[in-house]
Amino acid sequence: MGPKITSGFHHVTMVSTHAPRTVAFYRDLLGLPLVKKTVNFDDPGAYHLYFGDRAGSPGTILTFFEWPSARPGASGIGGIHxxxxxxxxPEAQLMWKRRLSDARVSVSGPYDxxxxRSIYFRDPDGQVLEIATDGPGYAIDEPQDALGQSLIQPDSSRLPQERDEDLIRLLTHEDPVPQVTDTMRLTGIxxxxxxxxxxQVAGDFYEAAxxxxxxxxxxxQDDGETEHYFWANYDGKEVGPHSSLTLFGWPGSANRARPGGGQTHHIAFxxxxxxxxxxxxxxxxxxxxxxxxxxxxKYFKSIYFPAPDGLLLEIATDGPGFSVDEHPEAxxxxxxxxxxxxxxxxRIQADLKPLDEPQAEGQIPNA
Known part of the structure; x- marks a missing residue:
């Protein structure tokens, strides 16, 4: 019998078509430290970049395979939306909206x-990203000890026909945000x-597996019709951090995810x-x-397996970690x-594009 429940995400791996541009966006604009610069062990001619908190802690790690010739991917069944x-x-979230907008990144929201609360935008390859506030949490419309037992109808004020989109567009931080401050630092997945x-099949799988x-x-809440279910590390009392997996149900759809730039390759627990x-x-x-x-x-050990809809999953060990071959400060x-x-x-170094030198941490990169 295996462990009772996964403690949450280890990392999410996505596809980049241009490594220097990805570094400029995630490190310099989003303020995520680049914690490892290596290559794809299965394709050593391409970068594999890791971003996270300063230690590269599980639950904060975003990684990128560089596939320069990849065509744009597309979301769909078996993929990540x-x-x-x-x-x-919420105040820090508005700072992000201002910072991103000033860098000419199109941002929608904040939506309650x-x-x-959520804002949405895309990275340079088209990956859809969200910045979500920590709370108020799942217990606002169900008892904390009975989450997931009722089908919750969204408040009508949160649906498109009732939202004041003009007001939402105007909501932002009043001052420019040239650097990522400690109060707005991203906290991980x-x-x-x-x-x-x-x-039903997906839920049975994630619960059993x-x-x-x-x-x-x-x-x-963007159409008021599509079923949207949430799973997490939940012991009947608390929901564990960095563990929420949500799925939109598209029954009968033939629209399957297409791998490529701007798409998620796999998620790791x-x-x-x-x-x-x-x-x-x-x-x-x-x-x-x-x-x-x-x-x-090298930095962890991995096993891989598919979800029933085709999404590639991984279980990765917490250790040995990213300081196995570099000092924690470097x-x-x-x-x-x-x-x-x-x-x-x-030969490998000669084939890789040079990555730009770091700017001041969290500084808006030159457009």
Whole structure:
């Protein structure tokens, strides 16, 4: 029998078509430290970049494969609709809206989703991103000890026909925000929202395979019709941080996700140790799920398996972490390679685009 429940996300991996541009956006505009600069171990001619908090803590990590020739991807069944990053307060969220808008990034919102407030925008490759506030949380319309037991109808004031879109567009921070301040720093993965064609099958899978529990059944507040369900690490009392997976139900749709630029490649959940990871592998295989052998990714070990709708999932160990080959104060400074690629370092470095030198942390990059 495997562990009872995953503690949450380890990382989310996306596709970039231009590594320097991705660094300028995520490090310099969003203020996320670049904690590891390496290559795709399965394709060493391309960058694999890692962003997160300064330590690269599980639950804060965003990684990017660089696929320069990739065509634009598309969201759909078996893919991710958007990735949400957390921020502490609505005031800090408005600072983000101003900062992004001043950098000529188109931003929509803030929208009151009830459980949190949201703004939306896209990265340079088209990946849909959200910045969501930490609260007020899932218990505003259900008892904390009975989450997910009722189908919640959205408040009509939150639906498009009732929202004051003109007012929403005007809401922003009054002053320019040239740097990311401590009060507005992003806190990691708030939630990941995917698309599936069968919410019942998906829910049964995530509950059996990963121990996630249903914490909210509601409707998409942007159309008032599409079912929108939330799962998380939930013990009947508290919802764990960095653990909310939400799915939009598209029953009968033939619109499947298309891999490519601006799309999520896979999402990874945490295992605290190699022993726990092996227990998860045994557990998944016991459910008849096809699981890869353990892969050594140097900074963690990984196993991969598919969700029923085709979304690629991973369970990654917390350790050994990103300081295994760099001092904690120098993470992301130099190109790091696994031992078996060191003999090819000169050739690999010659083939990679140089990444721009860091600007002052959190400074708006030059447009």
């Amino acid at each position: 958007h990735l949400a990053l957390g921020v502490k307060t 989703r009830g459980y949190f 708030h939630h990941v929202s995917g698309i599936t064609d069968d919410l 990963l121990g996630l529990r249903l914490v909210k059944r509601t409707l998409n 945490r295992a605290s140790s190699e022993e726990e990871q092996l227990a998860w592998r045994d557990h998944l295989q016991g459910l008849g799920i096809q699981v890869t052998p353990v892969q050594n990714r 993470l992301g400074r130099d190109l790091q390679l696994p031992d078996w690629l060191e003999k090819d370092r000169a």
